[in-house]
Amino acid sequence: MSWTDERVETLKKMWAEGQSASQIAKELGGVTRNAVIGKVHRLGLSNRVGGNGDKPEEEAVAEAPAARVEPVRAAAPEAPAAPAAPVQPVRAPAEPRAAERPQPAAPVSNGGNNVTPLPLRKAIVPAGQPLPPQPSINEISPETLASAREVEKRARKLTLMELTERTCKWPVGDPATEDFWFCGLPSQPGKPYCDAHVGVAFQPMSARRDRRR
């Protein structure tokens, strides 16, 4: 795959936005991050900030305040076979199988009690639309809950932008407050969550039925 004007343009744009070389490579497809970095240098845009020849210190980008949601920029008309991978940080668990159909349980709000005082805030509910059946706290075994909460104490407390393929994407806390983060511990291979949170998220129908009040 060659550096067409179009691809170079995407490269420049993303690099200017502070995206990492690997992210750019992923988006472009057909190139490695090395290729991207090499190109960046050849284009002479390695050190963005002119004059300063020292540490770039791009740490600030990731630490940005309220994690900005990646702008859904319309993929430029990419002629080459571009996978056009949608950037969807948090994926819902894969469609459950028939019999054992597990259902994602409601993420447990932080704290140690099952009564979590949430900040006053109007619920965001589509007018007239009934909510899908929400698993209640008592549908999850106490042991499972306990381990989840135990793990949450040791969580890496990552921000949305810090999540990767292999970090647990279990949310903890209220997104509307500062006290919100993602577990971030190593996720089960192929799963979106860590061991403990997989246990909370995937509940066999039968078990849920039995525990339901």
Added chain:
DNA sequence: CCCTGATTCGC
């Protein structure tokens, strides 16, 4: 180990 960018050098 995960990740980052920087540099080198054969192609």
Added chain:
DNA sequence: GCGAATCAGG
């Protein structure tokens, strides 16, 4: 010009 291999670092 290109980018894999390697280096240096968080």
